[in-house]
Amino acid sequence: MSFDLPSSPPHEEARRQIEICNACRYCEGFCSVFPAMTREKSFADGDLTHLANLCHNCRGCQYSCQYTAPHEFALNLPAALAEVRQDSWERLVGPQRLARAFHKSGTAIAATLVVGFAAVMALITMIEPASGEGFYAEMSHNLMVALFAPAFLLPLVAVAMGLRRYWRETGAPRMALSDWHGALKQAASLKNLNRGQGQGCNFEKEDRYSDTRRILHQTVMYGFLLCFAATSSATLMHYLFNMPAPYPVFSPPKLLGVTGGIALVIGTIGLGWLKTQADPELGAKRVWGGEMGFIALLGFTGGSGLALYAATGTALMPVILALHLGAVATCFLLLPYTKMVHGFFRLTALIAEEAIKRRA
Template sequence: MSFDTPALMQEARRQLEICNACRYCEGFCSVFPAMTRNKAFADGDISHLANLCHNCRGCSYSCQYIPPHEFALNIPAALAEVRQDSWERHVWPAPLARAFHERGLVIMLVMVAAITAFFLALHGRAPGEGEGFYAFVAHNTLVAIFAPAFLLPLVGVAIGLVRYWRETGGRRIALADLAGAFGSAARMRNLSGGHGEGCNFEKGDRYSDARRHAHQAMMYGFLLCFAATSAGTLMHYLLDWPAPYPIWSPPKVFGISGGVLMILGGVWLALLKLRADPDLGARRVWGGEMAFVVLLVLIAASGMALYAATGTGAVPALLAFHLGTVLAFFVLLPWSKMVHGFFRLSALIIEEQKKRR
């Protein structure tokens, strides 16, 4: 366990018990109706509520017991700390998660720079022999590097999810659980405060859907880019159609549209985060969260720049940098903010199960 886990759990338990007695915020988001099922909160219950929380902050701006009241409630920060701790405890190996979240910007920049230098050196010593980007780095070389860098981190995520599932009381998954959870995730309903008027993330006591829309742009942009990579893989191996691909092909259509959405969503999220109150979140990991957003923007922006520079002398440097950002993303996946998507979806599935008990 993390050295401060008992203290985090105890403080979150104290605040949740006060909230459960008050119930003024009962209709705000999924956390509060879920909270009312319990009279006492085990550690697993608190971890579940923490990952169900989307940090919309509406409860804090509506609460009569925030400081300077003697109860000193700060539910968004308390649950953010427990949520962060749950990722750090469960994902394997745990020490790497804490290191990235607390020093993420430095770790990310150093890793991207090192990988970029590696690919530049690789191109200088053993250039590829194919067409397009494969003229700079051979296809088999890319597969040999990226396949383990993508698959092995997923093992760390899977271990973390199994541990989290056990701690929070997850059961055998039914189709209804998946339908409800994926429907909520697709709409990002909880980022609208649960009441459809928006959340209070960056505007204090005013509602706004800006954060939900920015998250949607980032999420759907990322999924489109993943679809572009998947389409290119299928075309290469099943249709014997290697890159480069024309502008009308699925890899290009999905990749360009996804890249634009990722850049817009990432810049928007970063601006909102700069305007939000850091005391209503896990302050110690602010840098790691911002580093993750910056990395996603760099991936998309370098990919778009690389496409625009096709046929010019800038391709080797841009390709090395783009590969550096993508490989850094894969390697850091279990310990970066990316892991929140896996845990949040698990929390939504478990919540669907708990509703039916």
């Protein structure tokens, strides 16, 4: 049983709509939200937080519903759950003020931070000249680790604390290994962007099904994971096998990094275009600009990484390195306050759902 928190306006409207949906149940087989909804007769705020994070905003229910405007019920469940979902990320990770600032002026904040961090990186290389090869001719390995390890780990700690609050708020039972297996399988295939039935979703083509959004999301997700794998393999090669960078073209860090960077650039360009085709009324309108700013930041990070590979050994390399490191630092430090946090919450919601079904 989830906790019943003091209701806020997003939860009140979502509760009104989900109670109507629970009485109708026409969309029962569409995605993970509706089977989870049918377990309850009344909905505490924690229940709504859980349903909202199970929702992938495929919008299939909206285009199948007989109670949307101009009906007097005026249902818009994708938008109602999007507001609760966004509220949960901001409230549980916090501070809300930082997340709201980014989603109000995300592009400007991201650009300012990238340029600012790039200037700091350039200044550091001038003050502390390095003597290594490749990138390490500009900044030593130890200095990079000292700068980026806290920038990466501290935001993850903030997100982990938010996920712990989510678990307590939704009243999910203790998880088991099998819950992870089921949730990861769904996340890897993005089942809930496929309407649960292999038909695609209705994000950009209204009542026509399309797999475009699922494919682009997978492109970005796997591109990011490949980039992370590139960094991880380089770390293992450096510390475990005493093989410091630079690495040849046909090495795990280069192959994984280039492939991941290309996927990030293609995926983010596609998702940015897709958002311009979708109806903004069926999402959380107030965060549209912040989501576009995050997409641009992620794409720039991947693109600057590819440019850095191409510029190695040229006079442009120091400038591109500073910009790339500035973009990476910005991605890390803003992680709890951008759309990046949705991946952590979605996976946690899927794990919690598997645990709840196992207990039932």
